[in-house]
Amino acid sequence: xxxxxxxxxxxxxxxxxxxxxxxxxxxxxxxxxxxxxxxxxxxxxxxxxxxxxxxxxxxxxxxxxxxxxxxxxxxxxxxxxxxxxxxxxxxxxxxxxxxxxxxxxxxxxxxxxxxxxxxxxxxxxxxxxxxxxxxxxxxxxxxxxxxxxxxxxxxxxxxxxxxxxxxxxxxxxxxxxxxxxxxxxxxxxxxxxxxxxxxxxxxxxxxxxxxxxxxxxxxxxxxxxxxxxxxxxxxxxxxxxxxxxxxxxxxxxxxxxxxxxxxxxxxxxxxxxxxxxxxxxxxxxxxxxxxxxxxxxxxxxxxxxxxxxxxxxxxxxxxxxxxxxxxxxxxxxxxxxxxxxxxxxxxxxxxxxxxxxxxxxxxxxxxxxxxxxxxxxxxxxxxxxxxxxxxxxxxxxxxxxxxxxxxxxxxxxxxxxxxxxxxxxxxxxxxxxxxxxxxxxxxxxxxxxxxxxxxxxxxxxxxxxxxxxxxxxxxxxxxxxxxxxxxxxxxxxxxxxxxxxxxxx
Amino acid sequence: xxxxxxxxxxxxxxxxxxxxxxxxxxxxxxxxxxxxxxxxxxxxxxxxxxxxxxxxxxxxxxxxxxxxxxxxxxxxxxxxxxxxxxxxxxxxxxxxxxxxxxxxxxxxxxxxxxxxxxxxxxxxxxxxxxxxxxxxxxxxxxxxxxxxxxxxxxxxxxxxxxxxxxxxxxxxxxxxxxxxxxxxxxxxxxxxxxxxxxxxxxxxxxxxxxxxxxxxxxxxxxxxxxxxxxxxxxxxxxxxxxxxxxxxxxxxxxxxxxxxxxxxxxxxxxxxxxxxxxxxxxxxxxxxxxxxxxxxxxxxxxxxxxxxxxxxxxxxxxxxxxxx
Numbered sequence: 171x172x173x174x175x176x177x178x179x180x181x182x183x184x185x186x187x188x189x190x191x192x193x194x195x196x197x198x199x200x201x202x203x204x205x206x207x208x209x210x211x212x213x214x215x216x217x218x219x220x221x222x223x224x225x226x227x228x229x230x231x232x233x234x235x236x237x238x239x240x241x242x243x244x245x246x247x248x249x250x251x252x253x254x255x256x257x258x259x260x261x262x263x264x265x266x267x268x269x270x271x272x273x274x275x276x277x278x279x280x281x282x283x284x285x286x287x288x289x290x291x292x293x294x295x296x297x298x299x300x301x302x303x304x305x306x307x308x309x310x311x312x313x314x315x316x317x318x319x320x321x322x323x324x325x326x327x328x329x330x331x332x333x334x335x336x337x338x339x340x341x342x343x344x345x346x347x348x349x350x351x352x353x354x355x356x357x358x359x360x361x362x363x364x365x366x367x368x369x370x371x372x373x374x375x376x377x378x379x380x381x382x383x384x385x386x387x388x389x390x391x392x393x394x395x396x397x398x399x400x401x402x403x404x405x406x407x408x409x410x411x412x413x414x415x416x417x418x419x420x421x422x423x424x425x426x427x428x429x430x431x432x433x434x435x436x437x438x439x440x441x442x443x444x445x446x447x448x449x450x451x452x453x454x455x456x457x458x459x460x461x462x463x464x465x466x467x468x469x470x471x472x473x474x475x476x477x478x479x480x481x482x483x484x485x486x487x488x489x490x491x492x493x494x495x496x497x498x499x500x501x502x503x504x505x506x507x508x509x510x511x512x513x514x515x516x517x518x519x520x521x522x523x524x525x526x527x528x529x530x531x532x533x534x535x536x537x538x539x540x541x542x543x544x545x546x547x548x549x550x551x552x553x554x555x556x557x558x559x560x561x562x563x564x565x566x567x568x569x570x571x572x573x574x575x576x577x578x579x580x581x582x583x584x585x586x587x588x589x590x591x592x593x594x595x596x597x598x599x600x601x602x603x604x605x606x607x608x609x610x611x612x613x614x615x616x617x618x619x620x621x622x623x624x625x626x627x628x629x630x631x632x633x634x635x636x637x638x639x640x641x642x643x644x645x646x647x648x649x650x651x652x653x654x655x656x657x658x659x660x661x662x663x664x665x666x667x668x669x670x671x672x673x674x675x
Numbered sequence: 676x677x678x679x680x681x682x683x684x685x686x687x688x689x690x691x692x693x694x695x696x697x698x699x700x701x702x703x704x705x706x707x708x709x710x711x712x713x714x715x716x717x718x719x720x721x722x723x724x725x726x727x728x729x730x731x732x733x734x735x736x737x738x739x740x741x742x743x744x745x746x747x748x749x750x751x752x753x754x755x756x757x758x759x760x761x762x763x764x765x766x767x768x769x770x771x772x773x774x775x776x777x778x779x780x781x782x783x784x785x786x787x788x789x790x791x792x793x794x795x796x797x798x799x800x801x802x803x804x805x806x807x808x809x810x811x812x813x814x815x816x817x818x819x820x821x822x823x824x825x826x827x828x829x830x831x832x833x834x835x836x837x838x839x840x841x842x843x844x845x846x847x848x849x850x851x852x853x854x855x856x857x858x859x860x861x862x863x864x865x866x867x868x869x870x871x872x873x874x875x876x877x878x879x880x881x882x883x884x885x886x887x888x889x890x891x892x893x894x895x896x897x898x899x900x901x902x903x904x905x906x907x908x909x910x911x912x913x914x915x916x917x918x919x920x921x922x923x924x925x926x927x928x929x930x931x932x933x934x935x936x937x938x939x940x941x942x943x944x945x946x947x948x949x950x951x952x953x954x955x956x957x958x959x960x961x962x963x964x965x966x967x968x969x970x971x972x973x974x975x976x977x978x979x980x981x982x983x984x985x986x987x988x989x990x991x992x993x994x995x996x997x998x999x
Contacts (some may be wrong), residue, residue, distance in 0.1 A: 221872075223997065246873025259869040261862045261991075272862050274875030275855035283855055 172235030174199040174331055175220065180229035182215055189215040189660065190226070191386045197379075197467050199234070199293050202353060202363040204373040204394070207383030208406055208607045209578060213366050216383070217333050220364075221244035221253045233331070247274075252324025253333040262309030267291070269308050270323045270457065270647055285324065294325050298355055313461065314345040321352065332356065333364045339370055340462055343635065343668030350376045370399040371636075382406055385573030407608045416641055417619060417659075423452030426627050427473075427596055432482035432493075434468055444653045446482070451594070455618065455628040459635060460671055465651035466631045467512055470600050474509040475502035485597060503532070504628075505596075508589035512600030512631065518585045519573050525567035526555035529588050536592075558577035562587035563613060563646040579610030586614060590621060599633045615641060680821070684828045686945045691837060692903060694941025696721065696912075698840040699895035700919030701926070701933045702847045703888035709851065709928060710884030711864035711990040712932055714772035716756055717892055718916025719778030724749040724896025726782040729796040730789060732803045732900075740838075741901050742805075746893030752778075753889030754882075761881045764994030775916075776910035783909050796900070796907040805834040805902035812815040836898040841934075843891060864988035867995040877995045892916075914971065921974045924985050941984065945971045 180193040190212045197203045202533065207213045219226045225241040232238060240246070246253075260269050267284050275283040288304060297300050302311070302318050311319070317337060324332055334353075338346045353363055353376060365377060373380050374394060374554045382389045382405040390405050403411045427450035434443040443465045451457050458466050471477040473484065478496035486505045486615045491497045499509075511517040519528040530551055535541050557568035562583045563578070571579060582602065589597065599618065603611045618641060622628055632638050638645055645662050647654045647670035654670040669675075700717045707714035724745035732741035752774055759770040783794035790796055815829035816823040851857040863870045865879045871877050899915075900907045918940055926933030947966040955961055 242874065243872050247874050253872070255872065257868075259866070259872040261866045263865060264858075264862065268858060269869070271855075272858060273875040274872060275858065278855055280853050280855055280858055624845050 171199055173197055173232070174201070174234055175214075175364070176232040176235075177220070178230050180216065180219060180231070181227045182212075182224060184215075185228055187456045188386050190358060191221070193229070193383075193388050195381060195388060195391075197362060197364060199362055200357060200360055201378045202357055202365060202376055202378035204365045204367065205406065206367060206370065206378040206380060206402060206406060208368065208374055209605045210502055210607075211383040211406070212386040212594040213383055213580055214335065215386075217253070217335060217364070219365055220246070220282065221251060221333065229633065242653060247329075248326050249587075250328060250330040251333065252321075252327055252329025252331070254324065254335065254337055256322040256339065258313075258320055258334040260316055260319060262556075263307060264512060265307055266302055266311075266319050266322075267303050267304045269319060270326050274327055281323050291326065294322060295464055296650075298325070298352065298359065300325075300352065313340045313463075314342075314348070317341070317349065321356075326348045329361070331364065333366070334369070335366045337365070337368060338367065342461055342671040343664050344672055345374065369636075370402050373402065374399060382409055403608060407607075419577040420453055420623060422454040422643065423625060425449040425451050426487055427629070428485040429473070430483045430485070432469070432472060433480045434465075434472065434477070434485070437446075441651055443472070443479070446653055448646060448653065448656065450596070450627045450629055452625045452627050453622055454643045455622050455641055456549060458629065458631040458648060459636035459638045459645055459667055460535065460633075460648035462633045464648045464671075466648055467600070468651075469648070470598055470631050471628075473598050474507070474511075475499040479506045488651055506520070506594050507596040507598065508592050508594035508600045510585055510589050510600060512604075514581055514585055518582070519581060521561050521572075524570050525559070525564070525573055525576065525584055526552045528573050529555040529584060531588070533592055558591055561591075562617070577607070578605040579607045583610060583615065586617060590617065595626060597626050597628045598631075599628060600662075601633065602630070603632070603634065603637060613643065635664065635671075639664070647671055678819070681824060681828075681910060682949070684824050686942070686949055687875075688832075689945035689948065690829045690938060690941040691833065693944040694937045695837045695840040695903070696895040696898050696915050697885070697919045697937040697940055698934055699843060699891045699898070700916055701923040702843045702930065703891035703895070704920055704923040705847055705928055705930060705933060706860070706884050706891070707820050708923070708991055709864045709889040709988055710860050710881045711867065711993065711995075712757070712760055712881055712885055712989060713767040713771065713992050714756065714885070714888055715768060715917070715920065716752065716774035716778075717777035717888075717919055718912055718914065719771070720749045720889060720892040721896040721899065721913045721916050722778045722782055722910065723752060724893040725900040725911060726786065726796070726896075726907045728897035729799065729900035729904050730786070732799055733790075733797045733906075736800075736803050737802060738805050738901050741803075742894065742897045745897040746890055748820045749893030750886055750889035753892070756883050757885045760994065761878055761885075764996065767992055771810070782907070782913075786907065786909075792798075794909040795822055799901060799905045803901070804905055805836055807832045807834050834898075834902045835928055836894060836902045837855055839894060839900070843894075844930045844934045848881070848957075849916055856883075861988070863981060864990055867990050871997065881995075918970060921977065924987075927985055928988065940970050940973070 175197040177193060177195045180190050182190040193216060220226045222241050222243045222245050230237065238249060246360050267287055271283050271287045276286045277283045279410055283634060288568060291304060300318050300322055302315055302322065308316060308319060337349060341349060357363060366657055367373060377394045379391065380394050381391050382402060384406055429446055429448050432443055432446040435441050444467060460466050468477065472479045475497050476499050479493045481493045483492040489505055515521060520531065552569040556567065559567045560568065564580050564583045566588065595605065602614050606614065618628060630638065630641060643659055645657045645667060647667055649671060650673060654675060657667065700721060704714055704717055722885050728741040728745035731744045732738050756770050756774060760767045764835040786794045786796060801821035813827045817827045830989040851861060859870060859875055859880055862879055867877045870880065899911060919937065922936035922940055923933045925936040947969050950961050950966050951963050
């Protein structure tokens with residue numbers, strides 16, 4: 171039996187970056203095949219070539235033994251390839267049915283196309299256990315159901331090969347399990363599945379084979395049963411990785427952050443946050459877990475003084491800031507609160523600025539950065555940045571280099587260096603390791619633990635449950651703008667937290 | 676009482692005449708903006724096609740040839756707008772503005788070069804225009820009270836393009852919401868990535884949309900100069916393209932509500948014309964300027980806040996760039 175997908179010698183270059191370098195990949199028909207690699211390893215480029223988004227500079231592709239020469243998504247769909255993108259390709263104000271038939275209507279007349287599709291989808295839903303309300307507006311569905319719509323969309327187009335790009339990023343652990351059940355049942359029906367992820371636990375749980383990419387090259391092909399997460403991590407990074415986390419028990423201090431009954435509603439009077447109350451002690455990390463979009467970002471922005479809450483109060487060190495009299499970010503910073511924003515490109519750094527300028531941003535009137543009588547000394551700015559780069563292992567160590575030229579991990583380390591060097595008593599951290607390579611993740615986690623040990627109160631928001639579980643002393647789980655529970659580290663299990671994330675108490 | 680009724684019926688009749696170019700332009704705007712392309716060049720395209728229609732009709736004597744050429748010119752400028760905004764991902768407002776400025780100058784310049792009448796085109800004979808179509812028994816029906824007057828004044832006696840405008844509303848609704856093409860067109864204005872990954876060309880969809888907009892704009896322009904009017908005059912569109920845009924937003928990018936908004940603007944215009952010279956107690960004659968400014972003031976007021984939250988197509992104004 172020929173391979174479902176056979177790629178050989180695939181090369182793709184973007185400007186000076188060799189995104190894919192002589193990639194060979196064979197995927198057996200009916201397998202669940204995983205591809206792992208760090209950000210920028212070239213996974214996305216590879217599947218984009220497979221899906222016809224890009225044309226490879228060189229190399230051959232065969233689909234089920236037939237040479238594949240075309241280069242548009244339409245051709246790939248015709249060849250039986252379906253793709254579930256990381257960011258869903260759905261029109262939010264269309265119904266499920268309209269989204270599924272979009273671009274693949276059976277008739278010029280929309281009503282007839284929809285009715286034709288309805289019949290087919292009933293069969294598909296029955297066959298694979300993919301039940302969705304076909305007339306619901308997609309924007310009203312939870313993300314896990316939106317993902318089902320994406321899978322149905324591919325099956326409706328007769329996909330025999332299904333590519334899933336980071337499908338579990340937006341799911342709770344239970345929803346992830348459900349997705350894997352769906353994938354297994356698709357496999358039984360003969361569908362070949364290509365799973366792109368950076369979560370090794372998931373690779374181990376569901377795949378038959380796994381390929382590892384690093385720096386645009388294919389490093390290894392392994393049978394999942396014959397490998398371990400440690401081996402995969404080492405292959406991904408290219409050196410041994412400390413998988414055991416650095417957390418250890420410490421004594422926590424007095425309560426320095428008090429949040430009382432915070433409410434936030436938007437212009438349409440919908441509640442984004444309701445009745446949020448908690449305290450954080452010195453020398454403690456409180457992790458905020460939840461599926462993305464359940465109010466964590468809004469909470470972080472309120473804590474940092476970027477958004478004013480509709481009601482409630484926050485107390486830092488006895489300074490009470492009530493909603494009636496909100497403080498701005500600057501005032502809050504002056505109380506010893508530092509903030510590492512969730513999206514470093516949108517609000518963490520200014521990409522066209524030099525590293526030194528970014529290292530001072532927000533603290534530019536601090537004398538340690540060379541501020542004197544309204545003037546900033548460039549030499550001192552650079553010298554200060556060089557020190558920070560040394561301390562936080564930011565590479566390359568060129569303070570004058572434009573920030574956009576640093577890798578994601580190094581940009582993040584620069585932001586952390588800036589915020590941590592202000593010696594805050596409270597540190598707000600959002601998604602500290604998003605888009606960061608494993609080596610840098612280790613380092614960033616160690617820095618957070620060190621901050622905690624030195625008596626800092628840390629509030630950590632992350633969608634990576636592993637990260638939350640390994641670093642937090644207490645875990646606060648949010649769903650739909652509410653706190654579902656506060657769990658001590660000793661009582662925390664993935665299952666319990668997953669249920670809370672799904673809103674089950 | 677009968678006199679007052681007749682006055683009212685005549686105002687409604689005038690409303691329809693004034694609203695016709697607004698309706699055509701609003702439908703043009705719906706096609707373009709639903710696909711994600713802002714089109715403030717409705718104004719300029721209407722002006723260009725009004726000029727083309729009047730010129731061709733004057734030179735060759737055929738209103739049909741005038742209409743045809745008007746539509747072609749309008750579609751060419753739609754292509755220019757598309758080339759700037761779709762192919763080259765330019766700023767859609769700037770491109771539209773450029774077309775409007777160009778139209779305003781170009782029509783007058785070419786007009787002077789051809790006819791040497793200060794930018795005017797010659798007055799058209801009735802056979803060079805689209806003339807009113809009297810429906811059967813209209814004259815006889817005039818004597819029947821109420822229904823007869825409505826039939827004779829409001830329904831009968833319009834030129835062909837008025838009917839085309841009304842038909843365009845239903846066609847727009849049908850195409851957008853009842854055909855697969857419409858589904859794709861709406862999707863491309865909401866989430867172009869979804870259309871692209873479904874294997875449909877975003878570029879092609881958007882070009883088709885702006886071309887349809889050009890077609891409708893061309894008819895609107897021809898209506899102004901060779902159906903409603905009988906010649907082209909410098910800047911004769913006088914902001915109607917913008918008012919149509921306002922009506923479209925007021926109608927939430929939907930055909931029927933937009934039609935209603937156009938009729939409302941038309942009604943104000945018609946009333947304004949009727950109110951001229953009317954004596955107001957303790958005040959004297961109604962000042963003409965004040966009346967003429969009414970529709971424009973209303974546009975500002977409506978757009979400023981009385982329309983509630985108009986939610987435009989999500990991808991409007993954003994050039995589509997394929998991302999990794």
